[in-house]
Amino acid sequence: GAVVSQHPSRVICKSGTSVKIECRSLDFQATTMFWYRQFPKQSLMLMATSNEGSKATYEQGVEKDKFLINHASLTLSTLTVTSAHPEDSSFYICSARARGAQETQYFGPGTRLLVL
Amino acid sequence: GQSLEQPSEVTAVEGAIVQINCTYQTSGFYGLSWYQQHDGGAPTFLSYNGLDGLEETGRFSSFLSRSDSYGYLLLQELQMKDSASYFCAVYMTTDSWGKLQFGAGTQVVVTP
Numbered sequence: 001g002a003v004v005s006q007h008p009s010r011v012i013c014k015s016g017t018s019v020k021i022e023c024r025s026l027d028f029q030a031t032t033m034f035w036y037r038q039f040p041k042q043s044l045m046l047m048a049t050s051n052e053g054s055k056a057t058y059e060q061g062v063e064k065d066k067f068l069i070n071h072a073s074l075t076l077s078t079l080t081v082t083s084a085h086p087e088d089s090s091f092y093i094c095s096a097r098a099r100g101a102q103e104t105q106y107f108g109p110g111t112r113l114l115v116l
Numbered sequence: 117g118q119s120l121e122q123p124s125e126v127t128a129v130e131g132a133i134v135q136i137n138c139t140y141q142t143s144g145f146y147g148l149s150w151y152q153q154h155d156g157g158a159p160t161f162l163s164y165n166g167l168d169g170l171e172e173t174g175r176f177s178s179f180l181s182r183s184d185s186y187g188y189l190l191l192q193e194l195q196m197k198d199s200a201s202y203f204c205a206v207y208m209t210t211d212s213w214g215k216l217q218f219g220a221g222t223q224v225v226v227t228p
Contacts, residue, residue, distance in 0.1 A: 107158040
């Protein structure tokens with residue numbers, strides 16, 4: 001089946017530092033990758049859509065300079081939380097969609113970010 | 117505006133049947149998906165309905181009525197491992213890429 005990995009799984013950092021999260025599709029080429037944020041006991045909120053070779057499309061209210069997304073290849077997308085603050089602490093999840101399977105997204109295991 | 121409604125919590129005993137309803141109001145509707153998420157884990161894909169009717173996958177079935185903007189997920193022969201959050205998600209094609217909008221989730225609690 002389609003496998004998506006994320007790294008790191010958990011990160012603790014000091015306020016003001018930047019954190020990079022990697023999302024990889026391991027056994028398929030992901031034409032599109034998505035980045036979500038989830039607070040405890042809440043739903044997944046789409047942050048941005050990332051397509052290989054083009055700029056990411058951000059959802060309303062998401063700061064593109066705060067959350068930098070790079071989709072370097074058909075198997076790798078990165079999310080960088082710049083100058084992280086405690087309010088950025090959350091569960092960040094990526095998903096990937098393969099060509100020809102537009103309706104199905106395969107999710108990574110998530111990255112739990114804690115900013116002190 | 118865009119909205120999805122699903123119950124916040126359902127409790128049932130092992131072996132029972134649970135139906136989780138989802139009503140939606142969105143533009144660019146293309147289909148309805150269901151995802152399962154255990155505490156601390158990633159969402160996993162359960163089913164997708166692009167057309168009206170029932171889709172069956174083992175113990176889980178999903179239904180869609182586009183005219184009623186309504187769907188449901190049916191969990192049969194409940195097992196303890198089915199305790200999790202279940203999200204309905206509308207697949208929308210408001211832009212060229214298509215994206216999912218998730219409901220708030222239904223916490224299913226299975227008791228012995």
